[in-house]
Amino acid sequence: MDPQPQPPAADSDSDAMPREQQREEAPPGYVPPISPEDVAAVEALLGYEFKDKSLVSEALTHGSFYLPYRSGDSTYERLEYLGDAVLTCLVSRDVFLTYRDLPPGPLTRLRAANVDKEKLARVAVDHGIHRFLRHKAPKLDEQIADFVKELCQYEYHSNGLLDAPKVLSDIVESLIGAIYLDSKHNQELVWQVFRNLADPLISLETLGRHPVSELLEFGQKTGRTVDIFKDGWVKDTKVDVFVDGVLVASATYAQKKEIASNRAAKAALDKLKEMSGQSDVQSAPGEAPEPLDELDRSGALQL
Amino acid sequence: MDPQPQPPAADSDSDAMPREQQREEAPPGYVPPISPEDVAAVEALLGYEFKDKSLVSEALTHGSFYLPYRSGDSTYERLEYLGDAVLTCLVSRDVFLTYRDLPPGPLTRLRAANVDKEKLARVAVDHGIHRFLRHKAPKLDEQIADFVKELCQYEYHSNGLLDAPKVLSDIVESLIGAIYLDSKHNQELVWQVFRNLADPLISLETLGRHPVSELLEFGQKTGRTVDIFKDGWVKDTKVDVFVDGVLVASATYAQKKEIASNRAAKAALDKLKEMSGQSDVQSAPGEAPEPLDELDRSGALQL
Structure with missing residues (x-):
């Protein structure tokens, strides 16, 4: 699953102007673009080519990246809000259609297991998406490294034993939100992308218990x-x-x-x-x- | 908004066979259909004509309707599960696109106000959808009547002062889930139906506080x-x-x-x-x- 290693993207900018200067001259809400190489790498990971490349930069930018943060600086949070809702809807539908007689209780547990923090963080790590996150949060890289190390102990899901860094699930949701917007709300396309990224989805057979x-x-x-x-x-x-x-x-x-x-x-x-x-x-x-x-x-x- | 009064639908069946006999001969999961007149009335309220009319019966059937309940009896609960997720997604998108610079916190509050129990119960009552609910829960009609009486005191939302019967929001969600399925997952059509039913949506200007x-x-x-x-x-x-x-x-x-x-x-x-x-x-x-x-x-x- 893992693609070819890429150089860390955290500090790459698309042109030679120092970031501080870029920021001072940019209007509020401006997102420094990630490099075209990184955009292409992320697109390859997702299996989706963006029409609006700026959505990739926005979806991968944590608030700490801007330190000092100015009001109006764009982070992945709005896209995450959208992607979370889109993903919940699509996984709800998939579970609903797969299990035709299952009552709402188990349907809800199955859905939750496929869109919760750990499952989505696992998706990020499985595909190396986390290497493109842009941030300056002091201990985050260490937390991510710890999570990556512990993850392999659990085949599908730890069911509450692992503490997944929220930022990892956030960027999967923000990228899903970005694809949904970029594709003019094409649910089927978004579902195809997520289905591939999240394979294997947790089924009734592999659903564990807390x-x-x-x-x-x-x-x-x-x-x-x-x-x-x-x-x-x-x-x-x-x-x-x-x-x-x-x-x-x-x-x-x-x-x-x-x-x-x-x-x-x-x-x-x-x-x-x-x-x-x-x-x-x-x-x-x-x-x-x-x-x-x-x-x-x-x-x-x-x- | 209220359509022409219809006769209560709770006990109407589509043919003359007594319900008990129908039930004994029917396979588990069989939903006694509501009358074609009631289906047409509900379709008129929703502004949507169903290809599969049995979805209307399922969406309007509370578990108590079957008393004594048999395992496998179909109620609105699965459709409610689906409709809830679809609605949350579509309202999330609407709020996201309407307020281009709003951070996730207020976006989430706006979304919640437009899909919460009271708002959806209000939608049911505004359009008389509740009159087509099929149930045999002892005190439910009284609770609904109390809610209908109190509702007019609040223009948009009581923000936590009213206790809306959950069944009223449930059937709005189940009908939305039914339309989503029946239309082969046509989000734009579902949104059009909900947009009309829920008018006026709660905006940043009319959003109250608890x-x-x-x-x-x-x-x-x-x-x-x-x-x-x-x-x-x-x-x-x-x-x-x-x-x-x-x-x-x-x-x-x-x-x-x-x-x-x-x-x-x-x-x-x-x-x-x-x-x-x-x-x-x-x-x-x-x-x-x-x-x-x-x-x-x-x-x-x-x-």
């Missing part, structure tokens, strides 16, 4: 008391999982309590399964029997 | 302590608003805490404005100076 939901459901089904304690958060950014009052697992993740909770729940599920003699620690796919149902039926789980 | 946000912002700007106490909720479904420790207003609304909070905040704002000598109790539109800014500037507000 560990916290799975763990809480386990508690309900087995009559066990599951407590996810976030009280340690302030002190040491730690989340503990207790089952019937016994500490089963903990996890820490300083940046976000939600990620730590998911990781603690996943660790608890793994432990519970290990104790009941199961080796499969993957979350259950949409249609297969749930591992914790099996735990339940086998009666093997004894804390 | 009273709770307005009140909290007032507190921030004037350095006053605003407390919205919902503690009375469990006991007497009451919400109290205190400013600098003084009880300014209360409101009760048994069904939903959020509506009671909005009503209490609105009552508090009205009181504060009355005390400062202003007579206008409408929330501020998007671009006009905010009444509470004026309160602030006039310095007339003394508790």
Whole structure:
């Protein structure tokens, strides 16, 4: 999937004038263009040739790129707003037409898994789109590098264990918004582009579950008391999982309590399964029997 | 806007066979059709003629209509899921193209005001679409009648003071989903239909604010302590608003805490404005100076 490596685009401008000077002379809203080579590379990644090349520059420009930011400086945010809505609509339609009898609840979960932050960030990384992002945010490159490194551990989706940098999903949405505008609102063309970029889409068969939901459901089904304690958060950014009052697992993740909770729940599920003699620690796919149902039926789980 | 009155459609079937017998002989997923007269009336309201008339029946059928419900009985829910996404996309595009320089925050608020539960319920009532809903939910007709009665107090939107029955917005979304499918995904046609139904769309000029946000912002700007106490909720479904420790207003609304909070905040704002000598109790539109800014500037507000 990955195209030929390109030089980093963050600082490339299309002519020789220093950026500061360009900016002072430009009207508010002016977006310094990325180089024609980079535009062509992005077009090749997307499989779409833009009539209005300035949309590519706008779609790949983070607010921090302009530091110091002036009111009216154009960033990818408006295109992201549009692309998000277009993508949600098209994925809703695809799921609706693919699963003719599925009720709205599972339809909504399937849609969410295909347009959420992690899935779209994965699309950006899979195709190397993130290398064309223009920004000056201090720690962003490091965060992206960490995400890229961890991503390969999960075939389709981590279901809440990874903390995807939002900027990565943002630029997929902004590029989708840009194509929608540039193609004069051609939904079918936009869908073709996204379908190729997002392959394989998450299906009912590969749809996983968030560990916290799975763990809480386990508690309900087995009559066990599951407590996810976030009280340690302030002190040491730690989340503990207790089952019937016994500490089963903990996890820490300083940046976000939600990620730590998911990781603690996943660790608890793994432990519970290990104790009941199961080796499969993957979350259950949409249609297969749930591992914790099996735990339940086998009666093997004894804390 | 209201068309000629039609006979209630809730119990009309297209032929003389009793419904129970129809249902027993019908395969799961069968939707008893509404009468051709009602289909024609709905088409006239929408300004769209369906190729597949069964979509009209499906779009107007609430789950309670089937009581006792059998697995597989078709309700409007799948079409509602689709229509919601289509509508959000089209309104996003309209707002994006109308306000060329507006940042994503206000774009999102404008979009939300035009596709939220109250706005779409208003669309249903304005055009009499609700009279074709098929259901057997015990208190629904009463709730709808109450909403219709209260609606006329607000020109564009109550901004959180009215509790619109969700079923009314649902059937607008399901009909939009039905038109989108029936027209083979013709966005422009769907937009034309919605544009006519929803006229006037809420613009930046007519966009109001939720009273709770307005009140909290007032507190921030004037350095006053605003407390919205919902503690009375469990006991007497009451919400109290205190400013600098003084009880300014209360409101009760048994069904939903959020509506009671909005009503209490609105009552508090009205009181504060009355005390400062202003007579206008409408929330501020998007671009006009905010009444509470004026309160602030006039310095007339003394508790």
